[in-house]
């Protein structure tokens with residue numbers, strides 16, 4: 181990975197972090213405790229609870245991704261950035277651009 185690619189990647193990661201922050205904020209809003217409000221019927225309350233659990237999963241994923249992106253941003257200057265953490269092969273630039281939060285190559289990711 182050359183300096184230009186690293187610079188492009190940095191910008192890309194920062195953009196993704198910005199988007200993710202908004203996603204996390206709205207998911208946090210959506211996963212607030214559901215009050216036993218009489219205004220919504222029993223079935224819609226159940227729907228609300230099930231939607232909440234979907235949103236909770238999405239929130240956990242978004243937070244994990246956020247951590248990965250922040251870590252990638254931190255590590256981007258390291259000499260071994262862009263190399264698989266497991267097999268030490270160089271990770272193709274296309275994959276890094278697509279999933280910068282991953283520090284393993286496709287082969288190792290599939291094995292894990």
Ligand SMILES: [Zn+2]
Nearest residue numbers: 264267285288
């Ligand atoms: Zn690997």
